[in-house]
């Protein structure tokens with residue numbers, strides 16, 4: 001199939017990948033004597049020197065617990081933490097940083113909504129609409145909630161190109177829904193869903209709209225107001241920040257009405273023996289000592305992404321897909337899953353090699369220095385839909401090169417040679 | 422030669438021994454590896470305390486399939502007590518290739534299913550009954 005490269009209008013000039021790679025110390029590593037080819041970015045990204053330094057700076061220069069001390073170090077750390085919150089708010093165009101809650105990862109953000117909002121708002125007989133593209137972290141919480149309260153869950157299917165079936169989505173929403181839980185970008189196939197249109201239909205049906213933006217924020221510009229979302233959740237570790245940093249954004253009016261998720265220190269304004277008053281937003285949802293070093297480093301990661309330009313990163317990933325997709329498709333025995341063109345997608349390519357299990361593929365790739373994910377990608381309903389137990393997934397980011405795409409193709413030939421297929 | 426995907430490993434993968442449904446099986450156990458979605462069923466036909474026949478069915482990677490195939494060749498004719506006594510080190514030694522930590526579960530899936538069958542289990546203690 002012919003692939004047409006369409007560079008998004010927002011991009012101005014290509015990335016200087018060679019220059020970018022210098023910022024990532026790990027990329028200079030070798031694996032068994034071969035250069036590291038890191039293509040597991042949908043699982044987690046590597047970290048630039050600027051982010052590593054930001055973490056060291058906190059720990060070496062002014063570490064102290066936040067929101068507590070009345071001394072300079074605590075004030076400095078608190079200021080850096082709150083500054084990172086403002087950076088997150090700006091990145092996703094949140095109306096206010098009061099709506100940005102620091103969590104450990106997307107999973108925690110999604111569960112926060114499932115517990116603190118879901119348990120009070122989803123009742124017996126209510127409908128939850130979601131999709132077969134969801135990561136388990138945006139599927140299991142709703143499945144379990146539905147079981148617990150006796151709600152109904154509708155799972156919208158995809159077509160054979162890995163695109164959501166829009167007709168089915170509209171039909172499900174027309175039947176009425178209390179919640180739409182939808183992934184912006186599929187971690188298994190790289191599909192970008194038309195969330196803005198779908199969210200408008202969902203709101204018209206009276207649904208609250210939750211969007212899993214874990215694979216979106218790192219790779220494409222995301223504007224929560226433009227999307228028409230009520231909640232979004234993402235993980236910092238997939239966007240150059242360390243694990244332990246992540247964000248949940250929710251509309252202030254909804255967050256204000258929600259009960260807290262975890263109880264403890266920092267989330268209160270006053271505690272007596274008889275009762276407790278909650279702290280104001282966003283701290284009402286940040287019980288206990290936050291992963292403030294990680295959150296501050298997330299701020300540094302956002303600075304880095306802004307400097308490079310997220311739209312440019314997206315265009316770069318698409319150029320890699322445009323390069324590698326036809327090369328994969330011409331290898332006998334290789335089946336590519338998901339979108340076969342560059343329309344509404346990111347740099348995730350899932351495939352299988354006939355006669356070789358993905359685990360064996362990944363083991364052989366590893367010996368070529370090529371790191372990919374093999375398995376179900378926390379997407380078991382999607383794997384079932386595709387009719388396979390697992391796939392091999394290569395996922396790209398700003399530092400990947402066409403040379404690394406060639407390494408991927410060579411690794412496939414190496415695997416085929418070993419297995420004689 | 423490849424140190425992991427040796428010819429005999431690939432041969433067992435492509436031409437698994439004792440593969441398919443076993444008619445008249447007395448012991449059957451199904452197991453899976455949730456990490457990669459591999460599935461395996463081991464079936465034993467025990468007569469007079471000995472393994473008269475053994476078959477396995479399943480889908481999975483070369484390591485799990487070869488390991489199971491090799492295991493079935495070995496246990497035929499053994500007593501049930503001997504089957505129960507087979508340990509992981511023995512299976513790994515028999516496999517004869519270096520197994521990285523990430524692949525240990527693949528290499529031992531056949532043994533796990535075989536043991537479940539030999540002990541007459543429907544589920545491992547502490548695990549929910551499957552299916």
Ligand SMILES: Cc1ncc(COP(=O)(O)O)c(C=O)c1O
Pocket residue numbers: 042043105106107108135137138183185186187212214215235378
């Ligand atoms: C689309 C999507 N949602 C949610 C998650 C969960 O992220 P985390 O494990 O960081 O909570 C992932 C991670 O793989 C993902 O790809």
